[in-house]
Amino acid sequence: VVLQAVPYLQAGTISLGVLAVGTEYADGQIHTTLRCVPDRLAVPAAKAVAYLAWAAGTAVTALAVGLLTARIALATRDVPVVTDGVPWDVVGAAAHLTLVGLLGLALAALLRAVVSALVVTLSLVLVVSPVLDAITPHARYLPDRAGALLYLPDPERVLTPATGLLVLLGWVVVIAGGAVAAFRRRDA
Structure with missing residues (x-):
């Protein structure tokens, strides 16, 4: 029940990532x-670390509250709740949400605008990805689909959770690398 809300929670972490950079x-x-911290590598690194700390905490809190709410709702209906250790799917969902938001942060740094970064990132995960998923199996290589393997199994078993994580990280690294390179070269 909780994991079905993750695609919609992406909008929050993406917005958080975009606003962390774009509003500046x-x-x-x-x-x-840049007057206070002229090092052009320290600024984006510090923003990324601050975002990761905040977004990870936010994602874990949102999913934990959702999990607790679902367990309480199931208990009131006398539905047995199986608890066998750490719910790794929820941990994977939190990692997915954090990394998708980091993708939004990187796009905001690359585009230097809040609205365009929000439009591009939210359109990618909420519109383009579901449409392409219905058309082609190659949509599994989009960042949100690949990252979703951290909490949802792939029925076709083309990608594992580890390779899905690598695909998502690849998207983040490529866009963040471009953002850092552009940040170092252009004027503020």
Whole structure:
């Protein structure tokens, strides 16, 4: 029950990632940031670390509350709840949410705009991915589909959770690498 809400929770973590970087460009705060910390590698690294800490905590909290709510609801209906250790699917879902939001952060740094980064990232995961999934099996290599393997099994068993994680990380690394390279070269 809780894991079915993860695709919709992506919008929150993506928004968090985009706003963490994009708002600095919107109001010119990036100039002050670079005056205080002129190192062009330290700034994006610090933003990424701060985002990861906040987003991981937010994702874990949201999923834990959802899991607790589902267990309480099931218990009130006398449905047996199986608890056999750590729910690794929920941990995978939290990792997925955090990394998809990191993708939004990287796109915001690359595009230097809140609206365009939100439109691109949210369109990718909420519109393009479901449409392409209905058309082609290659949609499994999109970041949200590959990352979803961390909490949902692949019925066709083409990708494992580990390879899905690698595909998602590949998307993040490529876009973040482009964002860092652009950040180092262009004016604030």
